[in-house]
Amino acid sequence: MANLANTMEANAAAILQGEGAEDSLSRVPRTLAAFRKADPPVFNGSTNDTEADNWFRAVERALLNEHVPYDKFVEYATYQLVGEAQQWWQGERRLRHQQNVNITWALFGEAFYRKYFHELLREARELELLQLKQGSMTIAEYTSKFEGLYRFSKISQGTLESCEE
Template sequence: MTTMNAVAEAVREAAVAAARAVDRLGVRNGNENEHGEDSGNNGNNLGHLERPMTLATFLKVKPPKFKGTLVATDADNWFLAIERSLRAQHVPEGQHVEFATYMLEGEAEHWWQGIQRLLQQDEGDIPWNTFKDEFYKKYFPRAARDAKEMELMQLKQGNTTIAEYARKFDDLCRFSKICQGNPADFEEWKCLKFEGGLREELMNSVVPLEIRNFAELVNKSKLVEECSKKAAIARADRREASRRDLIQNLAPQGRNFKFNGQFDRQNRNQRNGNFLARNNGNYDNNNLGEEEGGQSQQTQDISVCSRCGKDHGNRACRYGTHTCFSCGEYGHISRNCPKGLFEIQPGHNNKEGFLP
């Protein structure tokens, strides 16, 4: 009887174990989708990390392609982007090189085919770190990284805005050996370096604040820059107002005065007209000046005829009368004078006998 009871107990335990196994199998099948991939219902979600992933699944995130470049930062940007894509799809580490190199095209693809033959002599998988070292050795060598670090050390704000300066500063920091590891270890260094590159008028306002958080430092610098711009505009407006007041005070009294240089232009044109009038009078008078009639320049300017615009002294103006300038008779000109007289009257063209 005891033996039969022991056998029955063993059968019941076997049945319970079989039922539990069936239950576990059903749960596992429920967590997999129609493509055999884990649906994510498992609490610890570790099954999909252990199974290989198909290339089609990886391409769903549209990872970037790389055709090769002469710009080192472009190569670095691509590598960082492909790493994000691999992490986003939870690609197993053993497939990182396979999927990443699938995105190489053109010159980059030819380069990798040659490197792959050298690295796979033992037919084993190429580690991700090995691919990374070879990629950076080709497209972002140490000399290029050193040049970027030197550019960071010499970076100044110059004529750029705070936003542009901070963007360039952050971009160069990722290539610096100082800015590697835990950000808290080099946060103060970044702040000091950033302050040292600011323009003098901004530096004088920002440095006394002693900000040692980089994000806060950039925001405060932007505020100071904005206030500085507003102050500069206000100063310019005050200078312009002072200049206008000065010009108004210097304007002649009792005249219609307009700004923007109109009064100055009128005075200047008037002076030029007087100067030309005096010169024309001197030229037509054969530059006789004070030698003819003993009159001064001022007297000649006053005695200019209002009818012909010339200076002919005390003689009557014969302009337009068709009168001989030699004998004074009407009907002929001086060159055809029957009396044979030919007298030059100042201020007139005696070749024709009268002014046209």
């Protein structure tokens, strides 16, 4: 999970650094109200691992597109949690504050994936990826299936060293 956190921080930093080509007015940090007007998705705590991953990626993309300051990512993203997910986050946040832990975007992502995408699910997806055969699927179907499984793999998460088992 530490590698996932490092990868997420590096991805966000790289994207934020790459914004220099835009004019300075388009990079003005957005308020929470402006971010919400962009209509980022909400997450209710679905146990569907793909829905959880889709939500996380969509919110991260919205945060970057709206030029939200990195130190506000967690605040803005967690505003999009509702129902069970909001209750989970309130408890998680309270626990982290009691431990005097600074909650970064990477730490939030690590906690989110630990809660909504259990390691056993990730391992099952990786095994399915390793055993994937085209069979009677068309190339387009096979590619779609491969990409759907690959996005959950350790390699796509930037943790190649954990694949050397």
